[in-house]
Amino acid sequence: MSIHDTSLQSRNTFSLPAHAAEIVSVHNVEQLVSAWESSKEKQLPFLLLGEGSNVLFLDDFAGLVVLNRIKGIELTENADEWLLHVGAGENWHELVCYALEHNIPGLENLALIPGCVGSAPIQNIGAYGIELQSICNYVDVLDLQTEKRVRLSDQECQFGYRESIFKHSYKNGYAIVAVGLKLTKQWQPKLTYGDLTRLDPKTVTPQEIFDSVCSMRRSKLPDPTVTGNAGSFYKNPTVSALVAEKISSHYPSMPSYPQANGQIKLAAGWLVEQSGLKGFSIGGAAVHEKQALVLINKDHASSGDVRALAKYVRDAVAEKFGIWLEPEVRFIAAEGEVNAVEALS
Structure with missing residues (x-):
């Protein structure tokens, strides 16, 4: 239409x-x-x-x-799992609510993430200890040129941190039309981040986790319907243990997250904050005062304002810590998507 x-x-x-x-x-x-x-x-x-x-x-x-706007939610189950087949145009947060209303746990840590279900696999969305890849069963992709539908398994999606095959091989000329999720009936709460660590794993309910996640996100992140933003602007960088140790020797309270491969993930928002940029603005764009990882449209910002601010922040963090932040946000130019790092170089 x-x-x-x-x-x-x-x-x-x-x-x-x-x-x-x-x-x-x-x-x-x-x-x-x-x-x-x-x-x-x-x-x-x-x-x-x-x-x-x-x-x-x-x-x-x-x-x-x-x-x-391709909608629809189909729910089936077997002895071990609930299986959801979800149209790409469904709202993600509304899907999380749907699962809870049907007494299906497993999505509650991903509450209030903005956007559609079809966008979730592209970024391999994640929050508060869970990434999409841990619950994804398959992704249905339409080859727009041949009109053939391809179902990719979770392994074939090549998920990584804010990474997937949909940023590469299945990008131009393909469209995600549905996502399949598998949620185990042997639910185990994920309570490793923020206020969730205060909850009792023996008695906590999915609804309590959902409520806590919503409360944390609302307290730290601006509502895009009130203040324009795209959520976390940069990815959390991963560095060698040596680099992390060098930084922590100057900043003992630096948050860090050891990875399975021996590297250390750092908090991009912390790096921006330590660079003294909370509240810093260029034109109508600003670094959010509560969460430095978020760039906001504070006062009728132009695209140029946001781009200039994003570059300034990236350069400042690199100068202070020797770490180049990579945008999580996709940059769209007149003819289509462009490389965000190159756009800020």
């Missing part, structure tokens, strides 16, 4: 002023294929968009923006 209003401002959570040449909303695979064919006929760039929660539009988009 073609949309008359081509403004993207309400369709990206940064609430940045940008326009597309054309916007179409699709509710099934047939409409999605039709939109793809239309873009090819008109020789327009093609961009599939969920809720715009993890994108930074650098310019007006010179092509067709397709809003994925």
